[in-house]
Amino acid sequence: MTQLFHIRTFGCQMNKHDSTSLSQILINEGYGQTESIDDAHIVLVNTCTVRQKAEEKALTLIGRLSHLKAKKPDLIIGVIGCVAQQSGMDLFTRFPYLDLVLGPRNIHHVNRFLSQIKEQRERISSLDLACELTPFPKCNGYLKGRVTSFLKIMEGCDNFCAYCIVPFVRGRETSLPAARVIDQARYLVTQGIKEITLIGQNVNSYNVKNRALPTFPGLLKELDTIAGLERLRFTTSHPKDLSGELIDLFAGSKSLCPHIHLPVQSGSTKILRLMNRGYTRDQYVDLIRRLRKTRPDIAITSDMVVGFPGETQEDFEDSLSLIEEVKFDNLFSFKYYERPGIKALQLPEAIGEKEKQRRLSILQDRQRGITLSKNRLLEGTIQEILVEGPAKRGGGQLTGRALGNKVVNFPSRADLKGRLVRVKIDKGFQNSLLGELVDR
Ligand code: SF4
Incomplete structure (x- = not known):
């Protein structure tokens, strides 16, 4: 009988991409995928620890799986992704019925670990952050019926923004060689994919560390020549690494779509400095001006954090004035969330939960108005x-x-x-x- 697996995914597009890769690996090994958690022989929960809500939801689900395991003792339950990397073996203590704890860089070993668990009924954890980045596994038919796909080109981050846990759970920045990215993109096009979104924690520093060629704009230019690839997107970019060469591509590339997600995080230069972001408010606004000059119809979306330690009412108002000045097409905003190990833990002047929520509500309310008016501006086009x-x-x-x-x-x-x-x-x-x- 075919063994069935079920994957539940929380968090960002990197996690969604990892879940797709996992599915392809398992299907290639003869497993079947099921949408029903009750029918599954293997349940994998792909977790996120960057956002508080995503982490809470994942932990609640893992807790509820104890009932399923009690009914089906042979069920294999695995936790993968960022919570797995961060909590490691502690998860076995908190959830004694778990079989597998797998960090995000270790998913390509999943089949070997599942076999070991089945044969020896032993628990396995694999949390190596120094693993090579592995390309998207090929699996004929899996992408059938889809016209868009993510393609991971790099993973990890060296920036250590003071609020962010990514460098601790995804490891240091590693880029997939350009030849492999191009091979993957060609493969996706043969499978009917028309639009590819290149993903990574900071795609515009692709290959920079290795001093290898091409860097990110060069990679985009090579991908631009692939016949049948109608549209190319990328996310996420860091403002400090957004080069003039990349901005120019928004006017000069055949397939690159006029949209950029450029996380700003705060409108206050003081808070940006405390966050270790590497740019000022004015420098960010200047990038927006250059992007719009190069490509007037470009859509710009961003991320913002409220309630970072030391954020005064005045700093918060700087964030409000920034969104009014830039007029983002959309904004993903979050309350600052304390995670173990991040630099911001050392900062004084923590903001209370109630105040963080108040600021978030005001910010989101303002942005809703901006988003709606930008969408209405498109009426008639x-x-x-x-x-x-x-x-x-x-x-x-x-x-x-x-x-x-x-x-x-x-x-x-x-x-x-x-x-x-x-x-x-x-x-x-x-x-x-x-x-x-x-x-x-
Ligand atoms: S650039 Fe900053 S926010 Fe983005 S992943 Fe790296 S450390 Fe986190």
């Missing part, structure tokens, strides 16, 4: 959409993304999946746009 399939809400609508990464829904009964179509935008909402097909 014609946007190129890559059709991804039927809209979630159904109703005879198709869905896809505009070049600026906004979700666009439009009525159509035709089978247009994977096609680039032009849609006239009739209505801008908070999270999406609604339009009508102009032509194919």
Whole structure:
């Protein structure tokens, strides 16, 4: 009987990509994937410790799995990802029914570990942060029906921003050789993928450390020549590493979409310095000016942290004024979250939970207004959409993304999946746009 696995994923696109890679590895080894946790012989929980809510949700799920294990003693339960890396063996103490604890750099060994657990019924943990970065496993058919895909090009980070745990749980920055990235991209295109998003903790420092060629703009130029690759995106970028050469590519590349996610984190230069971000508010605003000068229709999204230690009301108002000045298309904002080992723990003047929540609510409320007005500005425009399939809400609508990464829904009964179509935008909402097909 085919052994079935079920993966539950929390956190960012890196985790989603890791879960996809894990699925492909396991399918290649003869396992089957199931959407039902009750039918699974193996349950893997891919965790995030960067965001408080994601960590809490993952730990709650792991706790609930004890009932399933009591009913099915042969069930294998594994915790992977950033919580696994951070908590390590402590997870076995907290959840004694766990079989596997696997750090994010160790997922390519999953099959060997599962065999060992089955044969010897022993618990296994693997938390090596110095492992080589392994490319996306190939698996014919797995991507069937999909038109977009992530492609990991680097992992880890050397920046040690004072609030961030990533360098401790994902390790030091490591880049996948360009030849392998290009090979993976070509493979994805042969599988029907039309849009690739290159991912990594700081993609624009790709290959910089190794002094190898090409660096990130060079890699984008090589990928730009792949026939059949309609669209290229990347995330996440660090403002201090955003070069003029990369900015220029937004005007000069055939496939690079006019969207950049450029995390700012605070509008106060004092807080940016405490965060160890390596740029000032003015330098960030200047990057935005240069991006918009190069590509006036570029969509810009960002991340912001509120309640960082020492953030006064004035610093917070600097963040509010920054979002009014830049007018981000969207903003992902979070309360500062204390994690073990981060530098910010040494800073005085911690902000209380209630005040953090107050600031977050004000910031999110302001940004909602900005996002809505930016989406409404698109009413009457014609946007190129890559059709991804039927809209979630159904109703005879198709869905896809505009070049600026906004979700666009439009009525159509035709089978247009994977096609680039032009849609006239009739209505801008908070999270999406609604339009009508102009032509194919
Ligand atoms: S650049 Fe800063 S915020 Fe981003 S992953 Fe590295 S340490 Fe974390």
